[in-house]
Amino acid sequence: MSARMPIHLTKSARRGDLVQIRVTLAHPMETGCRNDAEGRRLPRDIVRRVECRYDGELVFAADLHPAIAANPYLAFNCIAMETGTLGFSRRGDNGFAHTESVTLEVT
């Protein structure tokens, strides 16, 4: 599956409103503790860090670890200040890096 990070939030909000942001990180989150059918250890492949920046300012970050299930789901709240971009970036093992962004309209 290609790298996907579907982001769900109310596309428009009033200034001062609490906006819930929900994001699913499509990722296998291989723990590094499992073996394949031939008994070979499967190398670890996880997302290590997720960050969300609201117009460049860091508003949310998470460090992920092994034992977190595949396709992690994150939800957090943020106060709508002004119309701007919510930029999501994540990076992980084997040089994995992916960014997505959505616009939050504030009236």
Place this chain on the structure above:
Amino acid sequence: MKRAAITPALMVALAAAATAANTATNATNATNASAKAASATAAHAATTQDPRRSGFDPMSAATQAMQRDDALNPAMLCVMDGRARWSAREAGASRACENCHGDAASPVRGAAARHPAWNETAGRPVTLAQRINACRERRQGLPPLAPESEGLQALQAWVGLQSRGLPMAPPSDPRLAPATEQGRTL
């Protein structure tokens, strides 16, 4: 998808089946192409309770809530993948799925609800997955996808989602009877 190989397509199918129960008892919700037949079915369902139960019913409340919310349901990742595959022309393919069936989902609406169905060309009953593979071979000139493979599951999930809310409508084709009987025996 190695940890949950069967789930995505199945979850969409279950969600479709679950909402189908509501549709069957509510004639006003019938958005079937043949509205007449649908309302007749709904009227029938109102008098005689449909004995069929969706696999959605015995799930825990938490799982049901997760499946009701597309933002939570990880199967939607598979659906998104299927959506992309639907409109992308693969290398070596003569055309993409949407070149024949259209971009909008409407042409395949109800397809998942009426499969497995008898296929004239194959001369046997085919499942939705086999139907997709037949299209690949005959229309797109591509090799068929392996059963349960990521690509086939994604396409199935996407096509399956287009039947959301429709009641399961297995065709009453007498040629399907031997296969139905075999299934019952198994």
